Amino acid sequence: MTRRSPAPEAVKAWGRLMRVSRLLVEKTEYALKAAGLPPLAWYDVLHELAEAGEGGLRPFELIDRVLLAQYNVSRLLARLEADGLLEKLPVSDDGRGQTVRITPSGREMRRRIWVVYGASIAALMGDKLSAKELETLAALLGRLRDPLVGG
Amino acid sequence: MTRRSPAPEAVKAWGRLMRVSRLLVEKTEYALKAAGLPPLAWYDVLHELAEAGEGGLRPFELIDRVLLAQYNVSRLLARLEADGLLEKLPVSDDGRGQTVRITPSGREMRRRIWVVYGASIAALMGDKLSAKELETLAALLGRLRDPLVGG
DNA sequence: TCCTTATCGATGCAATTGCATCTATATGAA
DNA sequence: TTCATATAGATGCAATTGCATCGATAAGGA
Secondary structure: OOOOOHHHHHHHHHHHHHHHHHHHHHHHHHHHHOOOOHHHHHHHHHHHHHHHHOEEEOOOHHHHHHHHOOOHHHHHHHHHHOOOOOEEEEEEOOOOOEEEEEEEEHHHHHHHHHHHHHHHHHHHHOOOOOHHHHHHHHHHHHHHOOOOOOO | OEEEEEEEHEEEEHHHHHHHHHHHHHHHHHHHOOOOOOOOHHHHHHHHHHHHHHOEEHHHHHHHHHHHOHHHHHHHHHHHHHOOEEEEEEOOOOOOOOOEEHHHHHHHHHHHHHHHHHHHHHHHHOOOHHHHHHHHHHHHHHHOOOOOOOO
């Protein structure tokens, strides 16, 4: 990390990015709460587990995907398990680990969250920019990802 | 909030926005921590207070500007005050409130944080996109702000 | 004036997060 | 095998956040 000072355009874009992302998260979390649903992080985990299918995922695989710290994943999984949304299975070839698999309730919860979450995305992004603009935005944001991060 | 489901472009842009903003915040917070400096939220407050000048700001004015909940601002100000970075003054025409003013130490701390924060912005945004692209990004993000929010 | 309601800011308590560390198993070198 | 090191995941404890509410002052109508 060099010690140069940033271009004014960079500062402006940074400020907008920080402010807008927080605003959108806040509004979405609020909508979920108002609907009596759990927070976004739960959706992220359920989404990844649903994608992973019956084979499930190891917690350490989840860590990369959901961008949470190890201890946060550990505790989040414990909460989801307590709610019956996923199950932890021992993994045969590694006694340290476990495999986490989504349950039918978990899939149902994911679906219920998506009704509100998806609507929030539609209202907060889809209604504000055209498809072309959304693609431009996604492309520009993609260039800000760490080169080490694929996808 | 309608119950429509979002366009694929909206979902993709949303995902990028969520992921990139978290990634950039994380990297910046890490850089600050590594330099023995306080978190970004401290900078935000010190920045606003520095802009406000000797007249200071009322806490409720700060709430809009830094996009934090009232109780978070209340406690954040208490921490900054405990560190001597700001002072709270009674306000003559409103017995309920106070005015918060930055101290010289506060200005110095703001400057020190900016060395690292600014460098982080330069590295994470300035180096990744051209000035023109940064302007496009800022303009698109600007359109995502709530219409109620000015600026 | 009196009373009701609104606003400003603080705070008790529970939940969550961050940090450091722990236990247990795996891996790899000697 | 044996020991040192690395990795998977959990957890004790402190700090922070979120929620609800409080105390105090203001504002506005009867």
